[in-house]
Amino acid sequence: MLKKLLAYVGEYKKVSLLSPLFIAVEVMMEILIPFLMASIIDDGLNKGNMGHIYFIGLITLIIAMISLSTGFAAGRCAAKASAGFAKNIRKAVFYKIQKFSFTNIDKFSTAGLITRFTTDIANIQNSYQMILRLLVRAPLMLIFATMMTIYINPELSVIFLGAIVILGIVMAVVIFSVHPIFLKAMKKYDKINSDLQENINAVRVVKAYVRENYEINKFKNSTDGLRNTLLKAEKIIIFVAPAMQFCMYSCIILLSWFGAKKIVAGNLTTGQLMSLFSYTANILMSLLMFAMVIVTITFSRASGERIVEVLNEEPSIKNTENPVFEIKDGSxxxxxxxxxxxxxxxxxxxxxxxxxxxxxxxxxxxxxxxxxxxxxxxxxxxxxxxxxxxxxxxxxxxxxxxxxxxxxxxxxxxxxxxxxxxxxxxxxxxxxxxxxxxxxxxxxxxxxxxxxxxxxxxxxxxxxxxxxxxxxxxxxxxxxxxxxxxxxxxxxxxxxxxxxxxxxxxxxxxxxxxxxxxxxxxxxxxxxxxxxxxxxxxxxxxxxxxxxxxxxxxxxxxxxxxxxxxxxxxxxxxxxx
The missing domain is CATH 3.40.50.300 (P-loop containing nucleotide triphosphate hydrolases)
Incomplete structure (x- = not known):
């Protein structure tokens, strides 16, 4: 499925590659800021060295501007790439439908094809943009922030590794649980489109027989079915946020406890502890972003499978190898x-x-x-x-x-x-x-x-x-x-x-x-x-x-x-x- 869809990135490969490169620069700049702030606290404020504060402060400001500009460039490239990717898929699906025979169309149903053409492709577009940005940003931030914590204090970095393992297990359970639910949700979208299409096409008949209330109730049942299916998925997804908060506050408490002891013992500076708190937020936020992206991709996976199903469908009626281009008469x-x-x-x-x-x-x-x-x-x-x-x-x-x-x-x-x-x-x-x-x-x-x-x-x-x-x-x-x-x-x-x-x-x-x-x-x-x-x-x-x-x-x-x-x-x- 993935290979089939990625073939439609086409002429947007360049911006698709540029976005992760800009993200990488943005992340590296962000990772340096807590480290520099620690230097300002330890070598500037604690020692009363105003020159050092001004110098490191200027470098921090420059790095922040680089991070801002590369983040903007990454967002622009990702938006252009995802919109172009969706455009190419949309064209491919439309051209494929034009080749379908009545038998092919009957197989998918008109409402099902419309859902694939609209909702499913929109899901793929959103996911692709998140992949180019957040799915690149989150792992890089996680890796670089973890490396910095190990560099500052290897013993305290073990706290983060434990948090990563716990959140990883939670996300794996969520992903495998919600995918089949999302597949059901897409079929519910088909039902809503079918009811809406039928109602609009037959609006004169509905009014002639005074069946508005019946149609309203039928549509309500369809939307309620979709809501209930999505709520079922949400009840599983909501466990990610509490798990992330539990890990974050646990890390802060453990860092405060063990960090304070190390400061007293002279094995850790105040600035380094402050930077560890910043890296704690970076690591856990990157894990949360990663979880959000994975959930979105899981939802889009159902959409991707439905789109590829259309793209892989072979028209039941097509030309022979050497077709005849002239018809002699109308017998x-x-x-x-x-x-x-x-x-x-x-x-x-x-x-x-x-x-x-x-x-x-x-x-x-x-x-x-x-x-x-x-x-x-x-x-x-x-x-x-x-x-x-x-x-x-x-x-x-x-x-x-x-x-x-x-x-x-x-x-x-x-x-x-x-x-x-x-x-x-x-x-x-x-x-x-x-x-x-x-x-x-x-x-x-x-x-x-x-x-x-x-x-x-x-x-x-x-x-x-x-x-x-x-x-x-x-x-x-x-x-x-x-x-x-x-x-x-x-x-x-x-x-x-x-x-x-x-x-x-x-x-x-x-x-x-x-x-x-x-x-x-x-x-x-x-x-x-x-x-x-x-x-x-x-x-x-x-x-x-x-x-x-x-x-x-x-x-x-x-x-x-x-x-x-x-x-x-x-x-x-x-x-x-």
Whole structure:
């Protein structure tokens, strides 16, 4: 894990090395100050030598200024290195997520990926900065201060060694105890993000059903769970401070007792005893700093493991060694295809699918909820891969094509229509970043979107709010269809993408497709029979199996499922009248 993460220090290696060097100078300067103060007391004040006091005082002031400036430089370097380190990890995680298939994303969950991208990386950044500063400062201070105590009086230095051993044991117990608790805490963060994301996305439903109190209680339970987990860790961590204070006061008492005896015996000076008190504070504070850093690193270790888990994840869908960069035509074949979202052959979502679709054909797909209509079409642009069998486009297995080439030639309007913050024009350019205004208008006319766009004051420069909240469901669907058409694909897939459009507009869209883009293979998933009745072929799916293929007139006679759907919609239409 550590080796994987440190690879992202990258161009910040220089400042990462400079920070410990500055810290080392700062610590050495600080260590000299108590020693010089002892000289001022013993050789200056006790002997009445004012010249010595002024001289050593000036040297002490210079050393203090050097310590201050190097400390400032170390802090600046550490801040720059940690921020850059986090930036590189954040970029790496984001690029990795962009390569993930739906299967990979389903494995981690959206909320889990967001937590890793925010909280976990922030923890790593804080830890790296503490490592560069405190984890270097604390051991150096401990070593140099201990060396000075041994130099001043080897016998009294044994007191510090005992304190170091006691605190070391306490810290080891704390570290091994809190790590599994911190792992649980990060999962609690995932749960909070999931609840928050779900609540914001479904805020209209929450208000419509007056479920605010329920959502508040659910969120409270999630935050209480995180609080309780962190409190459990804190109950262990709090033992560090009392242990440190016990050692500090014990050292002071023992130094005062034995030091006073040595002064009386003439084996120790007053200045040396004062410097030992200063070194006591330095040693024990360095141990406390070391404990704080170790606890933080332990917390960040859980975050690091979660980040590396994402970085090590191999995309389940990737290019072959020698991918094909050209698609001959928009013909599609399914040959003995089995598919499972869970990759479990015992739980198939699609079973034994055999289909052939010619270029330019319009194909309708009808089926009940859970019949795997979306699963079928998502195999065409390789949003998922088949478990068994082959999906072919232009006579070649989709796995042999370059993924970008494949998806550039397959335009898909998903069930959940998504518009991004920005103007209508910027949203349309997702389909073709080089599209001219004339091409955008033409695509919008085909999708029956131009009419309502022209009614907006800013027309194609109208700003779309996040998620398309300032346009209706039908308008959103038509804009998404226009965006797909701008790709000029060989295959166009509409996954229930006209459900919010009235039947008249739906008919106009289908007529425009028939007259204006006859060479594009069109696959239309719909709930309404009227949306697919004029298709060249209609595929009926039930529980992941094809139960019928034919034109409207054939299926209404030969297929019970199709007939049932048709009759129920006909009856519903008459009742509405």
């Amino acid at each position: 599609i074949s399914f040959e003995n295809v089995n598919f499972s979202y869970s990759n479990n052959p015992e739980v198939l979502n699609l079973e034994n699918i055999n289909l052939h679709i010619n270029q330019g054909e319009t194909i309708g797909i009808i089926g009940g909820t859970g019949s795997a209509k979306s699963a079928l079409v998502q195999l065409i642009p390789r949003l998922y891969d088949v478990l068994e069998g082959e999906v072919k486009i232009g006579g070649k297995n989709v796995k042999n094509y370059d993924i970008k080439t494949l998806r550039d030639n397959v335009a898909m309007v998903l069930q959940k229509n998504v518009l991004f913050s920005g103007t209508i024009k910027e949203n349309l350019m997702w389909g073709n970043k080089n599209a001219t205004e004339e091409e955008m208008i033409h695509a919008c006319k085909l999708a029956q979107a131009d009419e309502f766009i022209q009614k907006f004051p800013d027309k194609y420069d109208t700003y779309i709010e996040q998620g398309g909240s300032n346009v209706s469901g039908g308008q959103k669907q038509r804009l998404c269809i226009a965006r797909a058409l701008l790709k000029n694909p060989k295959i166009l897939i509409l996954d229930d993408s006209t459900s919010a459009v009235d039947t008249k507009t739906d008919k106009l869209i289908r007529e425009a497709f028939k007259n204006e883009i006859p060479d594009i293979t069109k696959i239309i998933i719909a709930q309404r029979i009227s949306s697919v009745k004029d298709a060249d072929k209609i595929i009926v799916l039930d529980d992941g199996k094809v139960t019928g293929i034919g034109i409207h007139e054939e299926l209404i006679i030969s297929n019970d499922i199709y007939k049932e759907v048709h009759n129920s919609q006909e009856e519903g239409g008459k009742n509405n009248e």
